[in-house]
Amino acid sequence: MNWQVKYALANFSKPGERSKAVHVAGDLIKISTPDRPDVFAAIAAHETINIDAAIGYREQFENLDFLCGYRTSCVWEGDAIRYLEENRVGWGSFGTLGSAALDGDANTASHKIYKFSDRLIRQYGPVADVVREFDRVYRVSLRTGTTLRIGMLAEYEPTADAVRSLWDRFGPVNIAWNINPSGTPSPEALEAGRELGCEVMKWDDLRERLRKA
Amino acid sequence: MTANDVAAHLLTSCKSLAGFESYMFGSTLSGVGQDIDILVVGPCGEPLTKLKCELGLAGESLPLHLLYMLPSEANHTRFVAREKCVSLALLADQDGDCHLHESLVISG
Numbered sequence: 001m002n003w004q005v006k007y008a009l010a011n012f013s014k015p016g017e018r019s020k021a022v023h024v025a026g027d028l029i030k031i032s033t034p035d036r037p038d039v040f041a042a043i044a045a046h047e048t049i050n051i052d053a054a055i056g057y058r059e060q061f062e063n064l065d066f067l068c069g070y071r072t073s074c075v076w077e078g079d080a081i082r083y084l085e086e087n088r089v090g091w092g093s094f095g096t097l098g099s100a101a102l103d104g105d106a107n108t109a110s111h112k113i114y115k116f117s118d119r120l121i122r123q124y125g126p127v128a129d130v131v132r133e134f135d136r137v138y139r140v141s142l143r144t145g146t147t148l149r150i151g152m153l154a155e156y157e158p159t160a161d162a163v164r165s166l167w168d169r170f171g172p173v174n175i176a177w178n179i180n181p182s183g184t185p186s187p188e189a190l191e192a193g194r195e196l197g198c199e200v201m202k203w204d205d206l207r208e209r210l211r212k213a
Numbered sequence: 214m215t216a217n218d219v220a221a222h223l224l225t226s227c228k229s230l231a232g233f234e235s236y237m238f239g240s241t242l243s244g245v246g247q248d249i250d251i252l253v254v255g256p257c258g259e260p261l262t263k264l265k266c267e268l269g270l271a272g273e274s275l276p277l278h279l280l281y282m283l284p285s286e287a288n289h290t291r292f293v294a295r296e297k298c299v300s301l302a303l304l305a306d307q308d309g310d311c312h313l314h315e316s317l318v319i320s321g
Contacts, residue, residue, distance in 0.1 A: 003274040010245045045274075072248050072278040094247050157290055161257065161281035186286045 002027060004045040004070040008094060019101045028061050031097070036104040041066040041097055044074070049091075051079040058089060065106040066090040068097045075169070076111065076135040085110070111135055113154045117179040120203065121150070126210050137170045146213045148174045150206075151198075156183040158200065160192035167196050175209065176200045216241050219249055219275065220304035226271035229264040232256075234287075236298035239278075248276040252298050254287045 005027060012021035012031065019033040024040065031039040042057045042064055049069050058064055067089055069076065076091065084091045085108075090100055092111035100109035110118070114135055121138060122130050129141040136152040151166045151173040158178050163185075166176055176198050178185050185200045193200035201209065214222070216237060224230055233255030240246030253264065261281065268279060287293060 004276065007245070007247070007276055011247055014245070071276055155280075157286075157292075159280070159282050159286050161261070161283075164257070186289060188283050188286050 002043075002045060004043045005029060008043045008068070008070065008097075011094065012098075019098065026060070027057070028064075031101045033101050033104075036101065037106070039065045039097075039101045039106040041068050041106070043068050043070050043094075045070055046074060047071060048075045048077065049080050050077045051083050054080040054083050054089075054091075058084075058087060064089055066092075066097055066100060066109065068092065068094055070094055078132045078134055081110075081132060081135065114152060114179070117152055117177070124207065124210060126213075134170060136166075137173065140210070142210060142213055144213060148210075148213065150175045150177055152176075153178045153185070153189075153200070154180060156180050158183065158185040158189045160186065160188040163189050163192040163196065163198075163200055167198065172196075173198050175206060177206050178202050214275070216249075217304050217307045220301040223251070223268070223271055224301055224305050227264060227267035229260060229267055230301070232260055233264060235301040236293060237301060237304060238296040238298040242297075242299060248278040250278045250280070251301075252280045252282065252287075252292065252296075254282050254284055254293075257281075257283065 001023060005023060008029060009021050009023060012019055019031050021029045021031045024030050027042045027044060029041055029043060031041060040061065040063045042061055044067060046053055046069060054067060057067055067084060081091060088107045090106045090109035092109060093113065096109055096112040099112060100106040121127060121140060126142050127140055128143045131139040133139060138150050139147060140150055141147045151170055153162050153166060153176050155162050163176050176193055178200065190200050220237060233253050236252040237250065238252060239250035241249045268277065282292065
């Protein structure tokens with residue numbers, strides 16, 4: 001049994017967990033929750049989930065309800081997200097899977113870290129179009145014709161390394177958006193953004209920036 | 214693998230950790246967590262790039278959640294004290310399952 005499957009099963013077997021899980025085959029587990037549909041979930045160890053990985057899992061497991069990127073650092077490419085959503089396969093972190101099993105919406109669940117921000121940016125008036133390049137990187141077209149590339153920082157207190165790593169991993173962004181509502185970027189993170197050529201900001205500042213751009 | 218085992222494994226596998234302060238924090242210190250939270254405090258640039266490569270290999274079969282801070286960020290946020298981080302070196306020196314004794318929790 002793969003290490004990530006062992007971790008997933010161990011976490012579902014903790015005292016007090018309403019959901020229980022058993023190994024089915026390979027990376028596939030079955031999660032059972034009282035009064036909710038069973039969930040067949042693949043637990044992936046990938047650092048990056050691209051469309052090939054997504055297709056591979058879906059072809060391997062016909063009854064797949066949810067694809068879980070177990071690593072906290074797991075990155076989801078936009079094509080993979082669109083493929084999974086079009087085929088009614090939920091996707092996201094282990095925490096997302098646990099919540100989806102409890103809520104009974106595994107087939108439509110999306111990464112809970114980015115879900116609220118995704119909705120926020122899509123529903124904001126000045127925004128005309130959004131292309132999700134990665135789970136945390138968007139190309140946002142405004143009604144004024146301006147296009148901005150925005151990367152999300154989910155950390156509570158984004159560090160200089162978080163800003164630099166976002167830039168190094170995903171390429172240049174205009175804005176690094178700290179999506180954690182309680183967090184505050186460190187002064188070093190703001191400085192790292194200035195050095196790289198991007199602004200590090202929270203939603204209130206981003207909203208104004210998009211309104212005026 | 215206990216928290217002690219993980220600490221020993223990382224210190225053995227990642228020689229560059231000698232140039233950084235490294236800690237574990239979070240649920241793994243008291244049992245199985247969803248991931249293994251590791252804080253690394255030290256310089257950025259080439260030394261950090263090298264360390265990230267080493268940790269990537271060492272964590273191939275572990276759910277490491279790595280947080281890198283500059284010394285000034287660690288001081289400013291008081292993260293080590295706030296999150297009750299425990300030095301990897303201290304963990305690695307312990308034997309057996311990790312149910313940490315209060316005196317081993319770093320308070321500074």
